[in-house]
Structures are given as C-alpha cells and as structure tokens.
Amino acid sequence: MNAIPASAALQAAPAAPPRPGRDRRDARADRWFRRVLAATVAVVLLALASAALSMLWGGREALQSQGLGFFLSADWNPVENRYGALAPIAGTLATAFVAMALAVPLSFGIAVFLTEVAPRWVRGPVGSAIELLAAIPSIIYGMWGLFVLVPVMTAHVTPWLNAHLGTLPGVGLLFRGPPLGIGVLTAGLVLAIMVVPFITAVMREVFLTVPARLKESAHALGATRWEVCRDVVLPYTRSAVIGGIFLGLGRALGETMAVAFVVGNSVRLTPSLLEPGTTIAALIANDFGEATQTYRSALLLLGFVLFAVTFVVLALARLMLARLARREGA
C-alpha cells in the first residue's frame, strides 16, 4: 500500500513468523486513517470553493441587471436599484494604495534596522514589540483611529495639507477637502500601521536568509552597510520582498473594522484623499443587514470582487515568495 518498501523488506526478514491478521488489520486501519485525512482536505477545498461560488451565485442577479456598469458606474442608489460600484472599488484601491505607500518604506526601514543596524541585544525585544502590533485586533485600531487619530488629523494634518498641498496644480486635487479628520487618508494611515508588522516580519525573515558569505564578501571589498543592503541583500531577496509587500496589500484590501470607523462611509467618487469615501468591506459591513434582493446581490457580488482581488494579489505574493525559496534551495 503506502508502506515504505524498506520497512516492508525489513518486515519480510524472517525474524518472526508473519501474523496475517494483525497485518491486515493494520493495513485496513492505515487505509481508513488516510481516507479520513483526505476527507478533511476535501472539506478545506470545498470550503473555499463554496465560499467563492456562493458569492458569485448570489451576485449573478446584480450582474445581470447592471452588466458592466456595475464596475464602471459610480451611481450607487439602492432605493432606485442602481448599483454602480465604482466608488467602493476606487475607495478600496485608494486606501490600500495610501497604506502601502506609507507602510512599505517604514517596514523596510524597520527591517533594515532589525537586521543590520541594531546591536544584537536590541533586535529581539524590538522585533517582538513590532510583532505585538500584528497581534492587536483590528477593531482596536479602528477605535484608536476614531478617538485619537481623527482629532489629530482634523486639528493639524488636514488643514496643513489643504493649505500647502491643496493649492498645487494637478496633484493638489488629491489634497483639497473639508477640514475633517475622517476620510480616505486617515483610513489609509490606520491601515498602514496595521500592515507594517506583517511586511516587516516577512522582510526581516528574508533578509536573514541572505548567505553571510555574500554580505561578508561585499564588506571585505569595502562596501558600507547601506551599500551591502542596497546592492547585495535587496537584489537577492527582491522577489520575496515584493511577495511580502503583496501579502500586506492583500491584508489592507480586505480589512473591515479598522476602516469602518474612519473612512467616512460616503458612497461617492471623489479624487481627493481628504474627502470621506468607502471601501468594499466597509460598505458590506454597513449595508448588508438591510439589503434584500438586488441590493444584497450587489453586495455579494462586491464581496466576490474583493475575494477575487485578494486572490490575485495573494497568488502573486506566493509566487514571488516561492521564487526566493527556490533560489535558496529550500
């Protein structure tokens, strides 16, 4: 069956006469054990498939009635049964983009600090402290964002941005808005803080996989620590770093609670980061309880869109991480 040939050969050695009853029982037990385990694997596959398909199935009514306009129109009017989901889709992408723009440099800096700069006795505690950020439930981030970050944004950051960046041509459109602390920018900020520990953890791990001889050769040639980082470590781990970034992106795209408190819940398409907006997850959380028929179908379809997007992002992330693992010879 699946017994290793070596052990079967060993068993065949005439140390003791074979006992057919016990062997058959064991073989049967092994078969059943394997079947039960395989069944649980089937459950896992089934779970994912049904989750994705049930949402697509539930969303077919919205797709049929709205067609492509579902993805391209920003006219979201549940009362008149018009569901153009461009606003939540754009909001999801905008908050995720802001989050990554802020989190990636910060994570990179922290990862470099933890692997290159910090003295050995600091690395453990600081690394654990950053990982503590990852353990905090996202709803606490949302609450902190609402009660602590929003007043700071309203009082200091938004007026400053409005005054200094809002007046610039072109890019100023992004920074023109009401002096509210609630909006796409604040949501992106909260997401960035949430996502930093994940990206840092991946980056730190992959930085540590760089063979010491490569780094030491570079140092021996006179490279400064930063140059070793930039020219040896980064190129070596490039795919995995990008993979880690995509992992963080996947997380930022699907986050609900951290965003729901501070994004402003306004289903309107605006170019400005300072205006309130919404994301797919926050919209579903807000509206699902009251949705029936086409409305619910539209939300389920949005759920499927979110699922599909995070699927693609994660697939890319795993691909990149796998490429590094292969290079490493793992």
Next chain:
Amino acid sequence: MNGLAPGTLLWRRQLTNALALAASCLAAVIGLALLAWILWTLVSKGLAGLDWTLFTRDTPPPMAEGGLRNALYGSAVMCGLAILVGAPLGVAAGTWLAEYGGQRRIAIVVRFVNDILLSAPSIVLGLFVYTLLVMHGGGRFSAYAGALALAFIVLPVVLRTTDERLRLVPAQMREAALSLGVPQWKVVVQVLYRSASAGIVTGILLALARISGETAPLLFTAFGNLYWNSDLARPMASVPVVMYQFAGSPYANWQALAWAGALVLAAFVLLTSLVARALLPRRGLIHD
C-alpha cells in the same frame, strides 16, 4: 567623518550610509512610537472603565451602568466552539499534507488554497456563513453560525502550522518507528504528534488569539444580544461586536465599556500569543 575631504566619493558614500542607517533608526523609532501610542491609549482609556462589574453585569442600555458579562461569555463560547470544530479539521488536513501529500501537485494546490483561505477578508467568510446558515437554513441568527464563521478562520491557521511542524520532524524518527513494524497511523498519532505537539498547540493558540478579535464575521451570523444568552441557537453577544456598537455611539458609559473591553481583549490576545510563542522550541515560520 574620518577626516576625509568632503566631496570625495568615499565621503559621499559614507554620508549616504550614515543617512540611510539614521533613517532606518528613525523608522524603528516611529514604529515603536506608534505602538506605544496605541498601547498607551488602550491602557489609559481601558483602565478608566475597568472594574469588577465588567465581569459580573451584562451589557446595559445607554446611560445605565453595566458590564460585558454576556459578551465575554459569548466570545468564549463561540471561540471555544470554533476551535473545537476547526482545530481537529486543521490538524487532520495538515497531517495529510505533511504525510501523504508531500510535494505532489495536489498538495501544492491544497497549500495554495489554504493560503487563500488564511488571508481572505474575514467579512467574506461571514457573508458565506450567512448565506449558508442564516438565509438558506431557514435560520435565525445564532451562535452556531458565528462559531462556524470563526471556524473557517481557525482551519487554515491550524492546517498551516500542523503541516509545517510535522514536516520539521526528522525523517529518522518516522523511519525508525516504521522499521519497528508500527502501522502508519500509529506512527503519526503516537510518534509524530507527540514530537510536533508544541508546534501544533502553538498554531491552535495563535488561531484562538486571532479569532477572539474578529468582528466582521460575527456581524451577520451571531448578530448580538442585549441579554445573557446561553442558548447556542439564538443570537449571542460577543466582545468585538459589542465594542463596534458601543464605540460607534455617543454615550460616554458605552464608550468606556468599549475601551475596557478592548483592553481585556488585547490583554487576552497578547497573553495567548506570548504563551504560544513561548511554547515553540525555536523561532519558526509562524505567519499571521
């Protein structure tokens, strides 16, 4: 800087180096400062609302005194049930992957599917369970539905940890047991589980830490309950959902309860994570 003439290449390189390293220190300081800020807010606001009545009284109507007893109980029950359902499935599936799947095509697919499930937005899982149990099951909101939604989050975490930990067990142990004539299933149960048990328990504890803070999957499944409820077929309160409700309200007493709940939740999650990591013999690849 080594007394070099400024403007030379070496001087510029060393300046870049110093700036870059300073920037990375700054990044670490910012990261730690943010963590400290969040923890400080959590502790100061949470302690203000924390006292024994938190554990002895149920959620109050606005403007009245109360606690979080029913929510804490609901969270404990639903998380416990989710672990009870999800962990054995996860361990079993992880065992299959490690022992029988190996590097075969199907195993790679299963691992990938598991990663998707692991990082899927939790609200999507809540929607799925809603359509499954509440909508079609002719159902009502219930703690069962909430626990099932959480179990979908436990499953991939435990599966991944079990898979990784079992694969770390040295092949010699496996082969030694097999060479003694021990059937495969006994090898797994009596030898491999025992040696990987610390890692598997770590995975279960990390899953527990994660689901105790999850809000979105419970919104449309367990709903919420103003009262003490021990009937699993009815809506049940839970700490994160109560926090969501109370923090989004204007009432000072509700907000204080939300922060107290946040402190208790964060303390539980951190404690569980610390215990889980302490169990690990060496730093392993435990993500998420």
Next chain:
Amino acid sequence: MTVSALRLAPFLLAAALAATGCQPASDGTPPADAGTGPAGATRISGAGASFVYPLMSRWSADYNAATGHQVNYQSIGSSGGIAQVKQGTVDFGSSDKPLSAAELAEAGLGQFPSAIGGVVPVVNLQGLAPGELRLTGPLLADIFLGKVRAWDDPALVALNPGVALPASPISVVHRSDGSGTSFNFTNYLSKVSADWKAQVGEGTSVAWPLGVGGKGNEGVASYVQQIDGSIGYVELAYALQNAMPYASMQNADGRFVEPGAESFAAAARTADWTSASEFDLVITNAPGPDAWPIAATNFILVPKAADPARTRATLDFFRWAFASGTEQASELHYVPLPPELVAQVEAYWASGFGYE
C-alpha cells in the same frame, strides 16, 4: 507531560463551554419551541430603527424586570429592520418609514405605530445653547446640499443676529445606512425645498451631495460630537442624552419652535390616523403653531404567518409598553401614542393577528 496537558486544555475548555451552551432551556422544553428562556420566560428578538433604540432598550429592560421576558432589540437601521423581518430572522422589525399596504401584503406583514419622536438638527459649535441656533427648512436643505458652506454665511447670520457664528466651514454628517430617520428628514426637506426635491429627493438612502456617513443615529451623534463645526440630524433623545446643542426650526406656520415632547405631540395631534390604511402616514411639516416640523412615527412590523406563540409574545410586549411604558417614553422625550390611537392599534391586532 506539561505539553500533553496544554494540548488537552483548550479542547477540554472548549468542550466544557460548548456543553454548558448546548443545554436546552432549563424548563426542559426543546429549543425548537417558541424561544422560551429560563422558567417559561419568552425570548423574542427584534431589530430596526435606531430612532427608537433608547426607548426600546428602556422598555425592554423594564419589561424584563417586570415579567422576566426578554426582548432583544438590535439597532441596525430601519431598512435593516424591514429586511430582517421579511427574511424571518427576527420576530419583529422596526422602521420609521411606513410600508404601503401593497408592500405589507406582499411581505405578509402587519404594521402599527409604537411611539412618536422628532428628528432634530444637532450642531457642534462652541458656546451654543440648545435651541439657540435658528434654522428654516430651506436653509437646512441648502446646508445639506452644500450651497451654504460656512457658519458665517449671510443667510445664517441674518437668521441668528444674536449668535456669534464662527467663520469656519460646515461639516455635514448624514446616515450611511438605510434609515427611517433619513427618510423623515429628506421627506421634510423635499416638502420645503424645491431644490432638494429636484436634486436629491426623499428616501431611506439618498445620494447625499456631501458629508460623512455615520452608522445609525448613534453614529451620527458620535461624529457630530467629535467634529467641530459639524451639523447632523438625530432623534431628540440622542441630542439630549449627550448634551448636544440642537437647533430651533421654523414650522409650517412660520413660528420658530424648539423640539420636545410638546412640539412633537402638537405635530402628532394633527395626524388623521383613522383614514390611514395600515397606519401608513407620514407626519412631517405638520400644521399648527406649536408643531415641530420634523416629527416622525416609528412603526413595528410583525409577520402575520409566524409561529403564533412568538407573535403573541411580541404583541404582549407592545401591549405592556402602551399600558405601562408611557412614563419611560415621556422621560426620554418621546410622545407615547394617544389613547385613541392605542385603541385603534389594539383593534388592528384583533383583526389582523387574531390577538385577544
């Protein structure tokens, strides 16, 4: 040894908790029965309007203290209440937007009023006393349309000569969820402002021209509390409970009135309930010198074809509320239903549900 114990512990704990949770109601009736709780007490669940949540939670607590029955009411917005009761996931729904007789028949629901309250504009401005700020309907519409953007706009200053209005921008807060409060608010604005009617219209969910969305009356009140210079609309109880300054409004008769149980009752008095089939009546912009212009009624929706024991438990609760809950309603500044209306409702129960 320690590890095995640790390995077993979570399972044992979970099993123990699940076991305690799995016990049926202590009086031995199977759980599939009409939600009976400990010692024969009934347990029903309702969901819907945040408009009456302060009142519902108070009634629920007092009813529980008086009779031991549990009424679990979740505030998820009027549209949520309608959706959940249509799907049968709750025993009753609550909505501030009445359903038409046709809709009720299609969904197999009965509808009756529970209490009357009022939607008030609340603001976050320093040093303003409740009722000090004066607004008219058209001006309120202009603010929510984005035409009046700053507190020192000439229109506002002209209306409020004695008030020191700052030069800061107005931040608008509206509802993000489907809301009966929004319905009554936009219904009123549509009646008094042709611009609003043309551009936005009325409904539980509208395309707000600007502003942030809060979830529930609670969310709107929370945001207005947090954001300086903001304006929102909530039920009066929320404004009073959180000491938020509200505005006085000019009513249909041209007089400025402050919100309160008296002005709500004055508005309700003019409503002709007897001619409304299935109580489908909206009472905004009521005539009368003391009437509050944005008064609103909250309606309870009960499925007609549900488990009779559950329906009985639901109607028992509201009968108790109409009889013994009037004090709490008044304390919270809602208007309890006048006796004639209560009689009409009870007759409706008898004919529609066969209740008592």
